[in-house]
Amino acid sequence: MAIIFIVIIVAGVKVEADKGGKDVIKNVYIYLVLFATLMMTIGGSVAAFMAVADIISPVPYYQTFEEFKRIDNEKLMNNTDKDKTSEAELKKQYDELVLREREMQISRAKNNLVKSFGWIIIPLPVFVYFQRRLVNRDM
Template identity: 70%
Template sequence: MVFPLLIVAAILVVVIIVVLVVVVKNETEKGGRDVIKNVYIYLVLFATLMMTIGGSVGAFMAVADIVSPVPYYQTFEEFKRLETEKPRTDTSAPEREITLSEEELRQQYDAMVLMEKERQINRAKNSLIKSFGWIIIPLPVFVYFQRQLVNKDN
């Protein structure tokens, strides 16, 4: 599934390069240097705009994860069953079996759910900071080249 997609992307890149070369060769007599500058400016504008959009989407998703983290997937009944079936690894204690009460199991489960929720929120905060990087870093480059384009048209 990925392999045909890579082939299509490679063919698309080759076609774009061929079109650019043909346009530059045809426009060489008519100010080809300006054409190359325009193509460069538009490519930089496109790349930085895509980076900024991607960062904005990532930031929105991170904020959504902070506001409403994914609920913990394991139910209390599954946790209880797994805890009662867990083999003992403590060899210093006698062979008697230690069983936890329902209340102790519930406290352990609630603590685990709370820790998982906090872990997801911290992961979302980290993702939010990274997404802001994808917005803040290319944005000045985009603004600079946008002004270059506006100044050139005047």
């Protein structure tokens, strides 16, 4: 990226040397800042959309009740002094696990949403500022 930036500046200065090379460098700088801040804002917007989608529709829990029951039975075989848990109690534990996992995914999505807003809110004023400078230069 830096090499491309240097090549653009050098080529612009050579072409526009008689018209004022400093103006070309300033314009290239302004366009690069506009491009970078626009990409950051677009990336933040996409990430925010994905976070909202995760809040609305979190990914379902991956483990089935049968797998949960099998793992509990394997633990029971390794630990001989523990009583066997009833089917109803296992189902209750499984449902609580699924609910906790869903709440955790929603919490992570909310955290990502806040971070995504940072990628929108921080570069947006810089973009607007340089956009206005570019418009004022052209007049």
